[in-house]
Amino acid sequence: MxxxxxxxxxxxxxxxxxxxxxxxxxxxxxxxxxxxxxxxxxxxxxxxxxxxxxxxxxxxxxxxxxxxxxxxxxxxxxxxxxxxxxxxxxxxxxxxxxxxxxxxxxxxxPIGLKLPTVDKDEARWQKSAAIYQGYDSDDNWHRATPENIKDSAGKIRNARPRSSSC
CATH class of the missing domain: 2.40.50.230 (Gp5 N-terminal domain)
Structure with missing residues (x-):
């Protein structure tokens, strides 16, 4: 052996x-x-x-x-x-x-780290409690910062809400 x-x-x-x-x-x-x-x-x-x-x-x-x-x-x-x-x-x-x-x-x-508030069916990308983006379980997107948000695009289009057909 x-x-x-x-x-x-x-x-x-x-x-x-x-x-x-x-x-x-x-x-x-x-x-x-x-x-x-x-x-x-x-x-x-x-x-x-x-x-x-x-x-x-x-x-x-x-x-x-x-x-x-x-x-x-x-x-x-x-x-x-x-x-x-x-x-x-x-x-x-x-x-x-x-x-x-x-x-x-x-x-x-994440052992030994302080975790952000995030539930199942949610996602969060966070730098601090005041600076984050993500979505919640109700499919809402959130983006927050105490400073400026700069979006750069050739064209920014705001879509109309979808109408529900019941």
């Missing part, structure tokens, strides 16, 4: 170190936010954070991982939805292909 285990570990070393499993970490700092745009490469991910790995009890474990790229839900050239997790946030990270030289943050967990 030990011979089989040695063969398996030699063929798939990621099993021995757990690189095939998702892990948790605490964000230490945002390293190189693309304030002026630019290219994202594996050598300089730009959209990345430094993370401190945590064990299954939430305690620090191992060395700090610098410049770990943060996955985003949608992206293309000059488009996408970008938002870096705050320092102190808990993130899930994993390793592409089980390789220790290719870590990336897959998601942010």
């Amino acid at each position: 030990d011979a089989i285990k040695r063969i398996v570990m030699r063929l798939w070393p990621e099993l021995n170190y757990g690189y095939h499993l998702p892990m948790l970490a605490r964000v230490i700092k945002i390293t190189d936010a693309p304030k002026d745009g630019g290219d994202c490469t594996m050598d300089r991910p730009r959209f990345a954070v430094d993370i401190q790995p945590l064990n299954q009890h939430g305690e620090e474990q191992g060395e700090l991982l610098p410049d770990v790229p943060v996955a985003i839900p949608y992206a293309g050239n000059h488009r996408g939805f970008y938002n870096l997790p705050d320092p102190g946030s808990i993130v899930e990270y994993t390793f592409a292909f089980g390789r220790p030289d290719q870590p990336y943050v897959r998601s942010t967990l």
